[in-house]
Structures are given as structure tokens and as C-alpha cells.
Amino acid sequence: MASLSGKTVLVVGGSSGIGYGVAKASLLSCAAKVTIGSSSQAKIESALVRIKNDIAASGQTVEGNLSGEVVDARDSASVKALLERVGEVDHLVWTSGDDFFDVRFWGAFTAAQVAKIRPGGSITLTVGSVVVKPRKGWSLAAGLMGAVDSLTRGLAVDLAPIRVNVISPGAVKTELWDPMPPEVRNKIFEDSAKTLLVQHVAEPDEIAEAYLFCMKCQYITGQRIEVDGGAKYV
Ligand SMILES: NC(=O)c1ccc[n+]([C@@H]2O[C@H](COP(=O)([O-])OP(=O)(O)OC[C@H]3O[C@@H](n4cnc5c(N)ncnc54)[C@H](OP(=O)(O)O)[C@@H]3O)[C@@H](O)[C@H]2O)c1
Known part of the structure; x- marks a missing residue:
């Protein structure tokens, strides 16, 4: 089976949610070096400790190096500086998102433009x-996501043979939902679970599997993988 043994992975957005899950899963898949990027030094430091504790609590050991880098994905100079500092990587994963186009589209676009991806490597967007x-x-969000979706196919052509894919999650229990009162959030998760074929709302670890697949499989590029618990069929 393919693993990430010896590989370096940069997860921009790795301080929480889906990106956090991808960073942890990459280490567990034997990556040699995983770097998480986000705009908050405090969140990065907390995430680094939590990832190590999560792995220890699972009874597994990893040998890979884990570190963090501050980047403001709204600022293309900051994104370029991050990629310069990090240098060559095998895989770039972009899960950062808060406001609309700046972080999710332009941030990802700039990172893909300047990233130095090693042969056999990949970029995975969200x-x-x-x-x-x-x-x-949700028209604006749909337009933004459509732009990132199309960008993925464009980049897959422009950057070939570097592979570029995009993951499309359904609802996932992440910090993204924290601004909502817990009772409202829990009600949404309960109601959503009833409508999904899999009958539960995903944890970040379940979504991370799709990112791992896109990193490891050398024959997938230009694709969108929907990891939505069967939502689109109901
Ligand atoms: N959770 C869901 O239900 C769900 C469903 C479908 C799609 N998605 C999409 O998946 C992506 C990840 O979502 P998530 O649930 O993992 O969200 P999350 O837990 O809120 O994580 C977002 C990440 O983006 C980083 N970030 C925000 N602003 C940034 C900036 N200016 N520069 C750099 N990093 C920044 C955050 O770190 P800092 O705050 O430290 O910067 C954090 O690490 C988003 O695009 C979201 O729309 C999520």
C-alpha cells in the first residue's frame, strides 16, 4: 500500500477542522515532515500540542516532524513568503477558509502558483x-466554490504532471460551526444525520481520508471528490 513515507506535506488551514485532520492523518501515514499554516500563532501552537496528544492517546507513534507557520491567506505577499520559507514540498493541501474569495480562491491560487512541488507530488484544494x-x-458561496472547482481543473492542466484535485465535503463537525450556539449546532447535526445515507455527520478524520488518497494515488488529477455522506442522493 502507498504511504506518505518520506514525504513532506504543507497543510494551509491545518490549525483546525478538516486541515487539522489532514495534518494528523499525514503523520499517521508516515509523512516525514508536516507543516500546518494558519493566521493565528496561538491556534497553531495549540494545534501542534493537540495533534501530538491525539496521536499519543491513540496508542500510535509517529516519526515525522510537525511544525507550524503563520500565514495570512488574505495577503498574497504573506502566502508567497510562506511558500518561500517552507521550500520544496511533496504535497500542498489547502483547507483555509473564512471570508469568501480572498482566502479560499486567491489564497489557494497564489499558493498553487508559487509552490515548489516535487515530482510525483500534488495539490489538493477544498x-x-x-x-x-x-x-x-447560498448563491455567492456556490459561485466561489464553482470558481475553485474550475481552478482545480485549470491547474491540473497548467501544472501537469503535478496532480491537482479538490475535495468537496458535506457537513463536517469542525470549529467552523463554533460561532453558533451549541443547541442550534447540535440540532443541525441531528437533523442532517437523518437525511444522510450514512446517518451521521462526519468527523474531520473521515474527510481527511480523501485528501490522503489524492496525495498518494499517482493516477488521479483534475478531479473533485465528493465526501458528503450520500447527501446528494436524498
Ligand atoms: N465544516 C464543514 O461543515 C464544511 C463543509 C463543506 C466545506 N467546508 C470547507 O472546508 C474548508 C475548511 O473548513 P473547516 O470546517 O475545516 O473550517 P475551520 O475549522 O474553521 O478551519 C479553517 C482554517 O482556515 C484557517 N484560516 C482562516 N482564515 C485564514 C487566513 N486569513 N489565513 C490563513 N489561514 C486562515 C483557520 O486558521 P486561523 O483562524 O488560525 O487562521 C483554520 O485553520 C473551508 O473552506 C470550508 O468552507 C467545510
Whole structure:
């Protein structure tokens, strides 16, 4: 089976949520070096400790090196400086998102433009199931996600043979939902679970598997993988 043995992985957005899951899963898949990037030094430091504790609590040991780098994905100079500091990597994963186009589209675009990806490496971006099934009031998000989705296919052509793919999660239990009161959030998760074929809302670790696949499989590029618990069928 392919692993990430000896590989270096940069996860921009790795201080929480899906990116946190990808960083942890990369270490568990034997990556030699994993770097998480986000805009908050405090969140990075907390994430570094939590990832190590999570792995220790699971009873597994990893040999890879884990570190963090501050980057403001709204600022292309900051993104370029990050990629310069980190240098060559095998895999770039982009899960950062807060405001709309600046972080999710332009940040990812700039990183893909300047990243030094080693032969056999990959870039994996992130959209959301709104890209194929927008809800009422979600037009702007759908437009943004569509732009990142199309960007993925464009980059796969421009950067070939570097592989470029995009993951499209459905609902995932991450810090993204923290601004909501817990009772509202829990009700949304409970209601969503009832509508999903898999009957539960995903944990970040379940979504991380799709990113690992895109890093490891040498024959996938220009693709969107929907990891939505079967939402689109109901
Ligand atoms: N959770 C879901 O249900 C869900 C569903 C579908 C799609 N998605 C998409 O998946 C992506 C990741 O979501 P998530 O749930 O993992 O969110 P999250 O837990 O809120 O994580 C977002 C990450 O982005 C980073 N970030 C935010 N602003 C940044 C900036 N200016 N520069 C650099 N990093 C920045 C955050 O770190 P700092 O705050 O430290 O900067 C954090 O590490 C998002 O694009 C989201 O829209 C999520």
C-alpha cells in the first residue's frame, strides 16, 4: 500500500477542522515532515500540542516532524513568503477558509502558483457540497466554490504532471460551526444525520481520508471528490 513515507506535506488551514485532520492523518501515514499554516500563532501552537496528544492517546507513534507557520491567506505577499520559507514540498493541501474569495480562491491560487512541488507530488484544494447542491441564500458561496472547482481543473492542466484535485465535503463537525450556539449546532447535526445515507455527520478524520488518497494515488488529477455522506442522493 502507498504511504506518505518520506514525504513532506504543507497543510494551509491545518490549525483546525478538516486541515487539522489532514495534518494528523499525514503523520499517521508516515509523512516525514508536516507543516500546518494558519493566521493565528496561538491556534497553531495549540494545534501542534493537540495533534501530538491525539496521536499519543491513540496508542500510535509517529516519526515525522510537525511544525507550524503563520500565514495570512488574505495577503498574497504573506502566502508567497510562506511558500518561500517552507521550500520544496511533496504535497500542498489547502483547507483555509473564512471570508469568501480572498482566502479560499486567491489564497489557494497564489499558493498553487508559487509552490515548489516535487515530482510525483500534488495539490489538493477544498470546496463544499454547495458546489453541486446550493441551498436557498447560498448563491455567492456556490459561485466561489464553482470558481475553485474550475481552478482545480485549470491547474491540473497548467501544472501537469503535478496532480491537482479538490475535495468537496458535506457537513463536517469542525470549529467552523463554533460561532453558533451549541443547541442550534447540535440540532443541525441531528437533523442532517437523518437525511444522510450514512446517518451521521462526519468527523474531520473521515474527510481527511480523501485528501490522503489524492496525495498518494499517482493516477488521479483534475478531479473533485465528493465526501458528503450520500447527501446528494436524498
Ligand atoms: N465544516 C464543514 O461543515 C464544511 C463543509 C463543506 C466545506 N467546508 C470547507 O472546508 C474548508 C475548511 O473548513 P473547516 O470546517 O475545516 O473550517 P475551520 O475549522 O474553521 O478551519 C479553517 C482554517 O482556515 C484557517 N484560516 C482562516 N482564515 C485564514 C487566513 N486569513 N489565513 C490563513 N489561514 C486562515 C483557520 O486558521 P486561523 O483562524 O488560525 O487562521 C483554520 O485553520 C473551508 O473552506 C470550508 O468552507 C467545510
